[in-house]
Amino acid sequence: MILSDWDIRLYIEKKLLKIEPLYPDTIRENGIDLRFGKEFCRYTAGKEVIDSRSDAPEKYLVCEEADSDRGYVIMPGDRILATTLEYVEVPIDLVGLVNLRSTFARLGLYIPPTVIDAGFKGQVTIEIVGAKRPIRVYPGQRFLHVVFLRTSSPVYSPYSGKYQGQRGVTPPRLDKS
Secondary structure (H helix, E strand, O other), rough: OOOHHHHHHHHHOOOOOOOOOOOOOOEEEEEEEEEEEEEEEEEOOOOOOOOOOOOOOOHHEEEEEEEOOOOOEOOOOOOEEEEEEEEEEEOOOEEEEEEOOHHHHHHHEOOOOEOOEEEEEEEEEEEEEEOOOEEEEEOOOOEEEEEEOOOOOOOOOOOOOOOOOOOOOOOOOOOOO
């Protein structure tokens, strides 16, 4: 079942769902909108192979902090990592399905399917794929829409993975086995 704005407000009032900061336009009809944070990262070009067993992918990332006036330009075909301004804590009976807001999708940007697992705590790092033209985005703009679904029962094993508690853009944390 998808939560309505009424249900989302109840979860927040009961402190079961946490969204900080919470703006007046965050809670929507059937979900929440999240904003761009200030940190954006893109992988450098190169022919070196990133070894998914032994590399530290962050050494191939160039990160910068965008300001509210200049924003950040997502170039055609770029695959960048961005973070949300908001810190979220999802209870053990909800799962969030993350979508790009339609305004940005209509500009040609794309995000891969993304889920916020039950029990997740942190800022959300999201991959954004560039459009056919450069697109300038700004910290504080609402860019994601998260629809919450209630699970049939609270999850037995809430999320406690390697991205729990993340702040800012978090590069891949590879399993070294």
